Amino acid sequence: MFHRQSSHTEFVVENITISVVRKNIKSLRLSIYTQTGKVRLAAPLWLSDDALRMYALSKLSWIRKHQKRLESRKPQAAQAFVSGEYHEYSGGRFILEVVPHTGKPRVVLDHSMLKLFVKDSSTKHYRANVLAGWYRDRIKEQIPGLIEAWEKRIGVEVAAWGIKRMKTRWGSCNIRARRIWLNLELAKKPARCLEYVVVHEMVHLLERNHSKRFAALMTQFLPQWRSLKEELNEPEA
Numbered sequence: 082m083f084h085r086q087s088s089h090t091e092f093v094v095e096n097i098t099i100s101v102v103r104k105n106i107k108s109l110r111l112s113i114y115t116q117t118g119k120v121r122l123a124a125p126l127w128l129s130d131d132a133l134r135m136y137a138l139s140k141l142s143w144i145r146k147h148q149k150r151l152e153s154r155k156p157q158a159a160q161a162f163v164s165g166e167y168h169e170y171s172g173g174r175f176i177l178e179v180v181p182h183t184g185k186p187r188v189v190l191d192h193s194m195l196k197l198f199v200k201d202s203s204t205k206h207y208r209a210n211v212l213a214g215w216y217r218d219r220i221k222e223q224i225p226g227l228i229e230a231w232e233k234r235i236g237v238e239v240a241a242w243g244i245k246r247m248k249t250r251w252g253s254c255n256i257r258a259r260r261i262w263l264n265l266e267l268a269k270k271p272a273r274c275l276e277y278v279v280v281h282e283m284v285h286l287l288e289r290n291h292s293k294r295f296a297a298l299m300t301q302f303l304p305q306w307r308s309l310k311e312e313l314n315e316p317e318a
């Protein structure tokens with residue numbers, strides 16, 4: 082056992098490079114960066130290198146699963162909105178089927194298919210917008226019930242909420258206006274992740290900063306919040 086000067090190190094298990102950050106924390110925290118797929122392990126200062134290696138080994142299937150998921154998501158930037166493509170909804174992957182249709186556009190979930198009823202001549206941009214509108218409606222259905230339930234549990238009141246596209250955050254909270262914004266992309270995540278973001282933003286009405294108190298409140302209201310946060314692939318700062 083020896084102490085390193087630097088708190089940043091790296092090791093490799095089964096061809097997977099894991100960067101280690103030693104911090105004054107109590108437990109191990111594993112995360113994967115959404116953009117790069119890189120694996121990061123935040124570890125308490127006192128844990129041995131062997132212990133970290135063992136931990137990483139025990140998490141290999143989890144790491145692989147998430148890396149694969151990120152990999153499969155990469156082509157999404159170039160999605161063409163044509164039949165056969167995979168699209169995500171509520172934590173699942175669905176095969177897009179574009180159904181030629183002349184009336185009002187609509188989206189229908191049919192088992193593993195996501196059916197998009199649009200004009201044959203519709204553009205990629207138009208189809209993307211129809212699907213985005215459908216995603217928005219799916220979130221809208223869930224929010225009022227979630228907010229109502231959590232207002233009672235947390236003891237705060239939300240004055241207004243909205244959904245918008247956000248590049249770097251899953252949600253935000255304007256504390257003074259008691260207004261919550263949610264990222265449209267949450268429609269692609271499991272409902273439990275949407276709930277986690279709603280609770281996170283509502284807890285900001287009690288505590289502005291991501292402080293120890295904030296974490297304690299989250300644990301009080303939603304004990305599994307850390308794993309939900311991981312599921313959303315938010316690397317710890």
Ligand SMILES: [Zn+2]
Nearest residue numbers: 281282285291
């Ligand atoms: Zn926050």
